[in-house]
Amino acid sequence: MVVDQLSDAELDRLFQAFADTTRRDIMRRVTVGEYSVTGLAALYAMSFAAVQKHVAVLERASLVTKEKRGREQIVRGNHDGLEKARRLLDEYEAIWRQRVARIADILAEK
């Protein structure tokens, strides 16, 4: 069982990373395969620089890794799987803690 906590700064980065549709889409893709930044940029109606910026946000949140291969930058989901799973479980826990608080409120009604 892993008991350590994410810092507020880490949580902020994680929330920020997931707060955007394009970044969520990039995450879905690089979790199952590897893409070059150029390859990703071709998928969206936005500039190469804009996509590169999205990748940088994901990288800061430790959700992806970037690696130089020749002239390309290859983006992959961070396969430190347990770490990611732990982060996700932290989030899931927050959802349930809120539910329990709401249940307690309902039960307190007379």
Place this chain on the structure above:
Amino acid sequence: MTVISSTKNPEALSFILVAEFDADVQRVWQIWEDPRQLERWWGPPTWPATFSQYEFTPGGEAFYYMTGPEGEKAGGWWRITDIQAPNRLEFDDGFADDDGAPVEAMGTTHATVTLEDIGGRTRMTVQSVFESEEQMNNMIEMGMEDGMKEAAGQIDALLAEHARA
């Protein structure tokens, strides 16, 4: 404290939460059995859940959607796999499309809820087992978006207060 403990097991992609309530088992069972009570707590206040179908019986199906502040909808379904009233409920929980049809590709979470009497009070244990990391990711994304929107609402409220001050 209502929440007594939570156990996260990344290796098994599972999560266990134990909570205790100042109410008897029969009363706590109602918050699962009665869809009108269930929809008061399943979704966050800014994304309330509406159960359009609720067959609270083994093999029964439930469909719900959560409605966001701007009228966005996020759908889900349950398939109830076991009920032993008033102590045990098991169900699969997945995503539904805009028409309420299950999206099997998004995966399911299996939930087991047990209620036990502790001297007139109730201990509730909820275990969630995810199918895959990606599926857990999908599940959380939904919850995260809710959190984000809630946070945004709070910031708006703060800004409005400042504007008045």
